[in-house]
Amino acid sequence: MKRRKNVSYAKYGYIFSLPFILAFLIFSLYPTIYTAILGFTDYKGLAATSWSFLDNPFDNFISVLNNGSFRQSLVNTFIIWIVNFIPQILLALVLTAWFTSRRNKLRGKGLFKVLFYLPNIITAASIAILFYSLFGYPVSPVNSLLMKLGIIDEPVFFLVNKNYARGIVSFIQFWMWYGYTMIILTSGVLGINPEIYEAGEIDGATGIQAFFYITLPNLKTILLYVLITSMIGGLNMFDIPKLFMQGGPDNSTLTTSVFIYNQAFSGSYLYNRAAAASMIMFLIIAVFSALMFFLMRDKGEIQIQKEAKLLKKERAKLAKSQEAI
Amino acid sequence: MSKTRKNRGILFRVVAYTVCLLLAILSVLPFWIMFVNATRDTFQIQQDAISLIPSTHLMSNIKILLGKTFDPIKGLTNSIIVSTASTLFTIYFSALTAYALVAYNWKLRKPFFTFILAVMMIPAQVSVIGFYQFMYKIGMTNNFMALILPAIAVPAAVFFMRQFMIVSLPLELVEASRIDGASEFYTFNKIVLPIMKPAMATQAIFTFVSSWNSLFLPLVLLTDSDKYTMPIMVSLLRGDIYKTEYGAVYLGLALTVLPLFVAYFLLSKYIIEGVALGGVKG
Known part of the structure; x- marks a missing residue:
């Protein structure tokens, strides 16, 4: 009876997911395939209307992989990401430990969280130009501040120095994201069974021991989630490097996204090259994505198995009690 | 001590x-x-x-x-149009898709959900060349619809809605509505959506903000200065x-x-x- 009912309603599953599927096919899947195909063609130039496959279909990929700017962009992306991520995760962990400390309750946590998360919600384009103005030369707020504090005597031209420029982009990323990471980690800690902490306290664990032996191991999945999403976000970074210094000085803040944009849309119209670079980026992201996917799936599956076990147990109990009757 | x-x-x-x-x-x-x-x-x-x-x-x-060239009123108006429309599309259709995944037992339900999980993390940036060429060919560059319509299919939003729906939508309610003779579509709009309000509000805030802040796709698609959204105005x-x-x-x-x-x-x-x-x- 029940089964027949399910069958008669099943078609609504298809009907209701149809808008999503259609929009996905048209606006995501088709453009992705189209991009992949263009990567093997000679399609370039503003007014180009037709294209044909290259004799050696991998020419674009080879030339992108041999392109100095593209390689530089991969290196930059990695440097900018690592310089922002390590302090970000450390600070987020320290703040999480403080904000969830069971012994020393801090006041004003809510307000601090709101303030720490604030930069994340503001338009990245505005932030990039704001920092460009803050670090200007010869007069700018940062130069004024450093001179007032007596740290420097002469204004510093931050924006022509490769390391400073990269450092500032890393700092912006750090500044925008540590609050987000902290909130995610805090909510992860609140999800840990408090009985574990109580048991630890009975055994005489200090707050620091509890953090290293209870909190950290239980946050493993969430830390991995933060790591992978941050990596993918880092690979996509566009607004800040593009508007802060246009990828400069001397390509030092050029990221893969900015590289792709510049190849295709600012002057050179090398759509085929940009498409090949997109596909290389796609492959890198797909690897990270796959990691993420297995992580999430395993978590879901473990839960399903747990539930199934519980159900079995209860059934067995029920069967036993019925037998007894 | x-x-x-x-x-x-x-x-x-x-x-x-x-x-x-x-x-x-x-x-x-x-x-x-x-x-x-x-x-x-x-x-x-x-x-x-x-x-x-x-x-x-x-x-x-x-x-x-x-x-000079900076026109905040125009930028504001354009951004409000794009972000509001995208947000409405995203919350409505991800709730609908999530409902299809939670309430019905169909053959492809599991593969479909697996697929959503798999593509959730892939950013729009990697397909921008194909997307731009496609929109250019059908004359939809400088058309807000090119930014709004893709908002129907946001895998991460569907995932979020589904997680919420599993815990907070009692399927007995849907069953009861069926017994009362309501159509499936009516049940979704009048019974399921009100229950989903908290999740939709959360999703709406984040969709709106990310659409409001987005620079990459608008910068590629919108070349007419009358169509500039706020982040493009900022770049000026x-x-x-x-x-x-x-x-x-x-x-x-x-x-x-x-x-x-x-x-x-x-x-x-x-x-x-x-x-x-x-x-x-x-």
Whole structure:
């Protein structure tokens, strides 16, 4: 009876997911395939209307992989990401430990969280130009501040120095994201069974021991989630490097996204090259994505198995009690 | 023993509050400088670029800013149109898709969900060349629909809605509605959607903000300055025509940041809660 009912309603599953599927096919899947195909063609130039496959279909990929700017962009992306991520995760962990400390309750946590998360919600384009103005030369707020504090005597031209420029982009990323990471980690800690902490306290664990032996191991999945999403976000970074210094000085803040944009849309119209670079980026992201996917799936599956076990147990109990009757 | 412990508690508080206070200042100070400098003229900023006290040149800065290419009203209007429409599409259709995944037993349900999980993390950036060429061919560059329609299919939003629906939608309610003779579509609109309100509100905030802030796709698709959204307007401030107009640049930035500030401080409670739920990246 029940089964027949399910069958008669099943078609609504298809009907209701149809808008999503259609929009996905048209606006995501088709453009992705189209991009992949263009990567093997000679399609370039503003007014180009037709294209044909290259004799050696991998020419674009080879030339992108041999392109100095593209390689530089991969290196930059990695440097900018690592310089922002390590302090970000450390600070987020320290703040999480403080904000969830069971012994020393801090006041004003809510307000601090709101303030720490604030930069994340503001338009990245505005932030990039704001920092460009803050670090200007010869007069700018940062130069004024450093001179007032007596740290420097002469204004510093931050924006022509490769390391400073990269450092500032890393700092912006750090500044925008540590609050987000902290909130995610805090909510992860609140999800840990408090009985574990109580048991630890009975055994005489200090707050620091509890953090290293209870909190950290239980946050493993969430830390991995933060790591992978941050990596993918880092690979996509566009607004800040593009508007802060246009990828400069001397390509030092050029990221893969900015590289792709510049190849295709600012002057050179090398759509085929940009498409090949997109596909290389796609492959890198797909690897990270796959990691993420297995992580999430395993978590879901473990839960399903747990539930199934519980159900079995209860059934067995029920069967036993019925037998007894 | 208890005394050292007490001392340690005090030390902890001093360190923790100092660090938190410094970080709070770090969050606010750049914006504070921006708002203050928006009211100062170029000469004042050149004398001393850092000041915490507003000046009186707001009106002249407004005149300089609006005298050139930057048009905040147009940017605001365009951004509101794109972001509102995208948000409505995303929350409605992801709730509908999530409902298909939760309430019905269909053959491809599991593969479909697996697929959504698999593509959730893939960003739009990697297909932008194909997307642009496609839109160019069908004459939809400079058309807001090219930015709005893709909002129907946002895998991460579907995932979020599904997680919420599994715990908070009692399927007996759907069953009861069927017995009353309601159609499936009616049941979704009148019974399921009201239950989904909290999840939809959270999702709406994050979709709106990310659409409002998005620069990459609009920058690629919109070449007509009448169609510029706010982030593209902002990018004009980086151009040569505003090079020496420091006050006007700060004012332009302040105008783009202000609506977000107001919205954030009104909704901060829900936003922080939404972030804590995880998986919804702004």
